[in-house]
Amino acid sequence: MPQPLSLAGDRATRLATIRAAFPQLDGPDCSFVGGRTAAMARLAKIDPVAYDKSRNFLDGAVTRLSPYLRHGCITLGEARMHALAGWSPQRAWKFIFELAWRDFWRRVWKSLGPAIRKDVEKPKVTLGHAPLPDDIRRGETGLPCMDATVRSLVDEGYVHNHARMWFAAYCVHFRKLSWRACADWFVGHLIDGDLASNHLSWQWVASTFGSKPYIFNKENVAKYSANRWCATCTADCPFDASYPALSKRLFGTETP
Amino acid sequence: MSRILFLHDEMLNPQHALLLANPDLPRVFVFDTQQLERDQFSLRRIQFLADCVAEIPGVTAYQGVISEVLRELGVTSVVTQRTPQLHVASALAGFQVEWHDEPSFVDFRGRLKRFMHFWKAVETQLVGEAAAGRDAA
Numbered sequence: 001m002p003q004p005l006s007l008a009g010d011r012a013t014r015l016a017t018i019r020a021a022f023p024q025l026d027g028p029d030c031s032f033v034g035g036r037t038a039a040m041a042r043l044a045k046i047d048p049v050a051y052d053k054s055r056n057f058l059d060g061a062v063t064r065l066s067p068y069l070r071h072g073c074i075t076l077g078e079a080r081m082h083a084l085a086g087w088s089p090q091r092a093w094k095f096i097f098e099l100a101w102r103d104f105w106r107r108v109w110k111s112l113g114p115a116i117r118k119d120v121e122k123p124k125v126t127l128g129h130a131p132l133p134d135d136i137r138r139g140e141t142g143l144p145c146m147d148a149t150v151r152s153l154v155d156e157g158y159v160h161n162h163a164r165m166w167f168a169a170y171c172v173h174f175r176k177l178s179w180r181a182c183a184d185w186f187v188g189h190l191i192d193g194d195l196a197s198n199h200l201s202w203q204w205v206a207s208t209f210g211s212k213p214y215i216f217n218k219e220n221v222a223k224y225s226a227n228r229w230c231a232t233c234t235a236d237c238p239f240d241a242s243y244p245a246l247s248k249r250l251f252g253t254e255t256p
Numbered sequence: 257m258s259r260i261l262f263l264h265d266e267m268l269n270p271q272h273a274l275l276l277a278n279p280d281l282p283r284v285f286v287f288d289t290q291q292l293e294r295d296q297f298s299l300r301r302i303q304f305l306a307d308c309v310a311e312i313p314g315v316t317a318y319q320g321v322i323s324e325v326l327r328e329l330g331v332t333s334v335v336t337q338r339t340p341q342l343h344v345a346s347a348l349a350g351f352q353v354e355w356h357d358e359p360s361f362v363d364f365r366g367r368l369k370r371f372m373h374f375w376k377a378v379e380t381q382l383v384g385e386a387a388a389g390r391d392a393a
C-alpha cells in the first residue's frame with residue numbers, strides 16, 4: 001500500500017515535509033500561502049479602481065490572485081462577482097477584462113490540446129531556436145532588469161505581468177532563444193504556472209499567436225519600473241533605442 | 257477504496273462542488289513525481305500545492321505516479337473535474353472516470369480567434385450594457 005504524505009500540522013512543518021519529500025529541489029520556502037482562506041483574504045484587499053490606474057506599473061495595485069485562480073482555490077466567477085459587489089461595472093471593468101484573458105487562453109488551450117507547445121501560427125518575423133543558456137537560468141545576464149526578473153521568478157515564483165513581457169521579449173527577440181525552451185522553464189517556477197496563460201503569452205510575444213512580435217525599449221522599462229534599475233544601471237543596454245531602430249536591428253525592418 | 261474523488265491541481269477548493277456533492281467519497285490527491293519532474297516544478301510550487309491540499313478536510317495525499325498509487329489503493333472508479341492537462345487524462349486512462357465540467361466563467365460558443373474578438377462577444381455578459389464598449393487601451 002502507498003504511504004500517505006502527512007500535510008497536517010503547522011505550515012512550517014508542512015513546508016519542511018515537502019522539502020524532505022523532494023530532496024533534489026532547493027531554494028527558499030514558498031512565500032505565497034496556498035489555499036482558499038489565503039485567496040479570500042487577498043480578494044478582500046483588491047482595489048479595482050487603483051488597479052485600473054496602475055496595473056502596468058511594477059509597483060501598481062495588481063492583485064496577485066493568479067496562483068489561487070490557477071489552482072481553483074477561487075474561481076474567475078467569484079473574483080468577478082466580488083468586484084461587482086463592491087464597485088460599479090465601470091470601475092470593475094479593467095479587472096474583469098483581465099480575468100477574461102485567463103478564460104480566453106484556457107479556451108484556446110482546450111481547443112489546441114497538446115499542440116499548445118508548438119507554433120500556433122507562422123511567426124511574423126524570423127525566430128531563433130537556441131536552447132536556454134545558463135546566464136538566463138541563473139540570472140547572470142549582466143542586465144539588472146532581466147536578472148531581477150529571474151531572481152523573483154526563481155525565489156518567489158511570481159513576476160509582474162509587464163516584467164514577464166519584457167523578459168519574454170528579451171529571450172525570444174534579443175537573444176533569439178527558442179520560445180518553447182524558455183516557456184517550459186519559466187512555467188515550472190511560477191506559482192501560477194499554467195500552460196495556457198504561459199505558453200500562449202510566450203507565443204504572443206514571439207508572434208506565433210498574434211499579428212506582430214512584442215518588443216520594448218529602455219524608456220518603457222524606466223517608466224513602468226519607476227526607474228528602479230535604469231537610474232543606476234551601468235550595463236551596455238540593448239534596449240536603449242527607439243522602436244523603429246530596435247525593430248530594424250532585431251528584424252531587419254522598422255515595422256515588422 | 258474502489259471509488260474515489262480524485263483531486264487534481266486545478267480544483268483545490270474546500271468548497272468545490274464535487275466535494276460538497278460527494279461527502280462520503282474518499283478524497284485523494286497525488287503529488288505526481290513523474291509529472292512534477294517533467295514539468296520542472298519548483299519546490300515552492302509543490303509547497304503551495306501542499307498548503308492548498310492541507311486546507312481541504314479529509315484528503316489523503318500520496319507521493320508517486322498517479323496510476324500506480326490508485327491501482328495500489330484498489331481504485332477502480334474516479335470522480336473528478338475535466339481538465340486540459342493531458343497528464344491527468346493519461347494517468348486516469350485505466351480507470352472508470354466520471355468527468356465533471358469546471359465552473360464556467362462566461363458563455364461563448366463562437367470560433368476562437370484573437371482575444372479582442374472574444375472580449376467583444378462576452379463583454380456585455382461580464383460587465384453589463386452600461387459599462388460595455390470601453391476602449392481597452
Ligand SMILES: Cc1cc2nc3c(=O)[nH]c(=O)nc-3n(C[C@H](O)[C@H](O)[C@H](O)COP(=O)(O)OP(=O)(O)OC[C@H]3O[C@@H](n4cnc5c(N)ncnc54)[C@H](O)[C@@H]3O)c2cc1C
Pocket residue numbers: 055061062063064065066067069070098099100101102103105159160161162164165168187190192193194195197198199201202
Ligand atoms: C510570458 C508570460 C507568461 C505568463 N505566464 C502565466 C502563467 O503561467 N499563469 C498565469 O496565470 N498567468 C500568466 N501570465 C499572465 C499574467 O502575467 C499573470 O496572470 C499576472 O501577472 C498574474 O498576476 P496578478 O494576479 O497580480 O494579475 P492581475 O493583473 O492582478 O490580474 C488579475 C487576474 O487576471 C488574470 N490575468 C491578468 N492578466 C492576464 C494575462 N495577460 N493573461 C492571462 N490572465 C491574466 C490572472 O488570472 C490574474 O490573477 C503570463 C504572462 C506573460 C507575458
